[in-house]
Amino acid sequence: MSDNKAQHKNPDRDMIESVWAEARDLVRKLEGTTVQRFAVAAGEYRIEIERGAPVAVSLPAGVAASDGEGAIASGQPVATGAGPGLGVAPGARTASGVFTLGDAPAADNRIPVLAPLVGTFYRASQPGAKPFAEVGEVVEAGKPVCIVEAMKMMNEVVAGETGKVAEIAVENGEWVEFEQVLMYLEPAEA
Amino acid sequence: MFEKVVIANRGEIALRVARACRELGIKSVALYSTCDAESAVVKFADEAVHVGPNHPGKSYLHIPNVIGAALKTGADALHPGYGFLSEDPFFAEICANNGITFIGPKPDVMEKVGDKAIARDLMQKAGLPLLPGTIEPVGTVDEAFDIAASIGYPVIIKAVAGGGGRGMNVVRREEDMARLYQTTRATAQAVFKDSAVYIERYLDAPRHTEIQLVCDSHGNGVYFFERDCSVQRRHQKLIEEAPSIHLSDGQRRDIGERAVKGALSVGYTGAGTMEFLLDDDGNLSFMEMNARIQVEHPVSEMITSVDLIQEQIRVAAGEPMSVSQDQVKLSGHAMECRVNAEDPDRDFAPAAGTLDVYVPPGGPWTRVDSHCYPGWSIAPFYDSLIAKLIVWAPTRPEAIERMDRALSEFQIEGRGVRTTIPFHRRVLANEQFRSGDVSTDFVEHFMAREAAAVAAL
Numbered sequence: 001m002s003d004n005k006a007q008h009k010n011p012d013r014d015m016i017e018s019v020w021a022e023a024r025d026l027v028r029k030l031e032g033t034t035v036q037r038f039a040v041a042a043g044e045y046r047i048e049i050e051r052g053a054p055v056a057v058s059l060p061a062g063v064a065a066s067d068g069e070g071a072i073a074s075g076q077p078v079a080t081g082a083g084p085g086l087g088v089a090p091g092a093r094t095a096s097g098v099f100t101l102g103d104a105p106a107a108d109n110r111i112p113v114l115a116p117l118v119g120t121f122y123r124a125s126q127p128g129a130k131p132f133a134e135v136g137e138v139v140e141a142g143k144p145v146c147i148v149e150a151m152k153m154m155n156e157v158v159a160g161e162t163g164k165v166a167e168i169a170v171e172n173g174e175w176v177e178f179e180q181v182l183m184y185l186e187p188a189e190a
Numbered sequence: 191m192f193e194k195v196v197i198a199n200r201g202e203i204a205l206r207v208a209r210a211c212r213e214l215g216i217k218s219v220a221l222y223s224t225c226d227a228e229s230a231v232v233k234f235a236d237e238a239v240h241v242g243p244n245h246p247g248k249s250y251l252h253i254p255n256v257i258g259a260a261l262k263t264g265a266d267a268l269h270p271g272y273g274f275l276s277e278d279p280f281f282a283e284i285c286a287n288n289g290i291t292f293i294g295p296k297p298d299v300m301e302k303v304g305d306k307a308i309a310r311d312l313m314q315k316a317g318l319p320l321l322p323g324t325i326e327p328v329g330t331v332d333e334a335f336d337i338a339a340s341i342g343y344p345v346i347i348k349a350v351a352g353g354g355g356r357g358m359n360v361v362r363r364e365e366d367m368a369r370l371y372q373t374t375r376a377t378a379q380a381v382f383k384d385s386a387v388y389i390e391r392y393l394d395a396p397r398h399t400e401i402q403l404v405c406d407s408h409g410n411g412v413y414f415f416e417r418d419c420s421v422q423r424r425h426q427k428l429i430e431e432a433p434s435i436h437l438s439d440g441q442r443r444d445i446g447e448r449a450v451k452g453a454l455s456v457g458y459t460g461a462g463t464m465e466f467l468l469d470d471d472g473n474l475s476f477m478e479m480n481a482r483i484q485v486e487h488p489v490s491e492m493i494t495s496v497d498l499i500q501e502q503i504r505v506a507a508g509e510p511m512s513v514s515q516d517q518v519k520l521s522g523h524a525m526e527c528r529v530n531a532e533d534p535d536r537d538f539a540p541a542a543g544t545l546d547v548y549v550p551p552g553g554p555w556t557r558v559d560s561h562c563y564p565g566w567s568i569a570p571f572y573d574s575l576i577a578k579l580i581v582w583a584p585t586r587p588e589a590i591e592r593m594d595r596a597l598s599e600f601q602i603e604g605r606g607v608r609t610t611i612p613f614h615r616r617v618l619a620n621e622q623f624r625s626g627d628v629s630t631d632f633v634e635h636f637m638a639r640e641a642a643a644v645a646a647l
Contacts, residue, residue, distance in 0.1 A: 118241055118258030150254040151284075175262030178240040178255060179224070 110166050110184040115176040116157060119150030123172045133165045139185065146182055162188045191507050192216050192267040192291070196239075196260040197231065199271030200250060202561045202575060203485070204231040207269045210499035219263045221256060223249035225569045230561040237263050244571045250274045253281055260290050267291040267506060269499075273573070276482040277304055293506040294460045295481050302456055303479040307350045307388055313464075313476050316452035321467070321475040323390025334371045337389045338364070346392040347371060349378035349385075355425030357381055360392050395629035396467035398422065399434050399474065401449040402490040404461045404498065406505040411454045412515050413446035414490045414498070421617065423538065423633040428610065429617065430486035431525040432493050435586060435626045436468060442520075445474050450515075453479075461487070461502045485528070485578065488559055492524035492582040523586045525593050527614040529560075529600065531574040534613035541608035542568035545576075551599035555582040555592060568607070576602060576609060586626065594618045616640070 115121070123131035123146050133145045144156040145165070163185030170182050194217040197204045204220060208231050211218040220235035225244045232238040239259035242249030249255065251274055260268055268290050270276035276294065279301040285292040294300065303309045311325045322341040327350055328334050338345045338361065347370060349357030357378045359370045371387070379385040398419045405411040416437060421429035433442065449464045461483045466474040487498045496513055505511060533541040544567045550558040560577030562568075568576060581596055583589035594615060602609050617623050620636060 117252070118239065118255040118262065120258075150258050153254065175258070177259065177262065178242045178249070180240070 110186055111161055111163055112169075112181040113145055113157060113159060113183045113185060115148050115178060115180045115182055117148060117150050117155060118177050119148040119155065119175070121170045121172065121174050121176045121182060122147040122149060122154075123168070125154070133168075133183070135165050135168060138162065138164045138188065148176060148182075157182060159185060161185065164188070191509065192265075192503065194219060194236075194263065194265040195267045195269055195293070195503065196256075196263060196265035196290075197221065197235070197269050197271065198250065198256050198260075199269070199274055199276075200226050200229065200231070200561075200572060202559050202578060203271040203483075204229075205234060205561045206559055207271060207499055208235045210497060210503060211269075213497075214500055214503060216503070219259065219265050221250065221259050223571070225567075225571065228566075230563060230566075239263060244569065246274065246571065253284060256281075257284060257288055257290070260285075261288060265290065267293055267503070269293040269503070270482070272482050272485055277480070279304065291506055293502055295458050295462070299457050299459070300481045303458065303462075303481050305350065306348070306352070306478050307386070309479050310388075310476065312456050313452045313479070316448070316455040318448050318452050318464070318476040319474055321390040321393070321477075324388045326388070327386035328371075328389050331368050331371050334389060335364070335367055338367060341389075341391050344392040344394070345389050347374040347387050347389050349374065349382055349387055351382035351384040351386070352378060357387075393467055393469050393475075395631050396469055397434065397436060397629050398427075398465065399437070399468045400463045400465045400484075401446055402461070402463055402484075402487065402498070403446075403450055403453055404501045404505060404511060405450070405453050405458050406511045407459050407508055408510045409454065410511055410514070411450035411458075412511055412513060412518055413450050414494050414496060414518060415442060415446065415520050417486055417489055418628075419486060420628045420630050421623070421632055422630055423637075427486060427528065428633065429525065429527050429614065430489050431523065431586070431589070432489040433520060433523070434468070436472070441472065441474070452476075460505055461498055485575075486526050488557060488578060488580045489524040489526045492555075492557070492580060493520055493522060494518050495521070522582055522584045523589045524580060524582045525586075525589045526578055526580045527593060527597065528575060528610065529577040529579055529602070529614075530610045531568045531576050531607055532610055533608035534610055535608075538610075540570065540574050541606060542570055542574060543604045543606040544568075545602060545604045545607060547601050547603035549599075549601040550577065551579065551596040553592075553596065553599075556596045557581070562602075587624070590618050590624060 125147065133139050139145050139159045141160060141162045142158050145159050146157050148155045148157055165183060166186045167184045169184065170176055176182065191214065195211050196219040197207045198221055200222065208218040208220065218235040220231040220238040221241045222229055222232050222238055223242055223244050226232065239262060241255040241259050242252050256275065268285055275281040277300060279297040282292040282294060282297040282300055302312065307325060307327060310320055314320050314325065324337055328337060343364065344360055344362045347359050347361060352358060357374065359374045361367050361370050374387050375385045378387055399416050400419060401416050402414040403411060415432060416434050417430050417432045418434040419427045419430045453462060463480040463484050465477040465480065467477055468474050483498060483502060491498055496518060501511055531540060531542045532538040545562055545564060548562050548564045550560065557580040558577050559580065562576055568574065579596055579600065581589055581592040583592050597611050597615050600611055617636065622628065
């Protein structure tokens, strides 16, 4: 995997990169959902990802044998650290799932804000009010960033750390489950 | 019929309910706590919702999260399984208020039958036999002396709000009455927040006999005969069988009809069980009613060929039952052994862990209701049930042989894991058990004899 820049002319490698990018994007979108496993296929390539498990890229046997690089081929795990899967205590979930491939972008250090209970996600205290947080705004630790309503009880969700809102992962008014990612913050120093 | 049912439970019963839904063409939604994310029902159900951390109070018993999950998924009904929220009238009412059909009796009926004093009163009026004793709570110690004198010692003092073997004391002699009366009241207040107690005759060695029934909202009620659950330890059932070999056909019909009449008289709908004690003279006495499906329901299914969970769902949806009383025929003998992650050699201490090996038995008339698979971890947060092993055979002796054969096939291994399988096999080999002369003190005596035999070596 160390010298994969040299392999960029290899169309197989480009194909793998593109499938990988697609998969990575999907992983982000699926964060916090109950999806445990999914597969992305393009041409002869197929990436299967199971949450909390090592990620494997499998190549057609012939390609793997002739490639000579072998790092991604032959179904070996190319990256672990699929990020905190289900079953990880909230405290341990400080970053969203991230996969790396060779010199792909560095690990995602965004901080997920998790739903403390099952309920309806609201960005503002009441309809028409200004949302607690907008993308790009810096929110302080301990300050409310949204509401999860359950059985007419409004439960404020506060930022665990100071950070810039990078993404709001749920639509206003959508139902969320326990520990579903509501939004991502970028650490203040970043 | 419902389109989507949310299952507010876990383990084998959640999977059992999901299977019934699938066969009825209903979508199912599994709820899970953090450590149950990889559970069999989560994999099997059409949808799954994470409802909280491992502590049941924050997940399976957390009403806002459970209701939220039902609303989130657009489920039109909720099956509570057994335990957890299954007999909580307050929860049933909240379901109704949120437009979700609770699969069980109506909240007010559940509340009535859940109160032992009220249930005994109602069932006596409906013609069910009761043990000699009081129906009204006993208010003073003098009253307690009078009642005990009139029914004769030994008597038992029980908390009205009690259950699971807690909040009760046996009084064998008059001189113990004052002390035990106060103790029981104090325990009842501390444990159940209700000091009310009642007194009835105590049977030293009764057989635990219970009637399974289902009632629909069209006034139909059907009994599915009885189960004998006398093999129990500290009120935890270990082996259940159906039918009881101690009832005649006439008695069976008589008590079944009375149980259904009693249930219909209070407007009961859904599946329920009436518990009776059977004494040596063949007298049945009503003890209490359980307003839920029970762990051991499969033995009744095996002797009647009726899927009780499906009936539960059907009647909750307002449909009539699929069978009438004269269509329900008792056939053969069924038996269930509860395979728990407990060490019978260490006083049934919990022995949970990861199941490295899990190979359930198969073969004819052998049923395994379980959520386990190789690699599954029995978590310390919930009950220790690994599997319910149920067999059917034309006769009781054949059922015993089949059960022993199935138990011998069952392979469960894991670091720190012990199971009740060796205990079950020893009981099945016991002459007294084989004779059928088993009462609720059987396990206690059986264990004492085994310990004595070991000590004598």
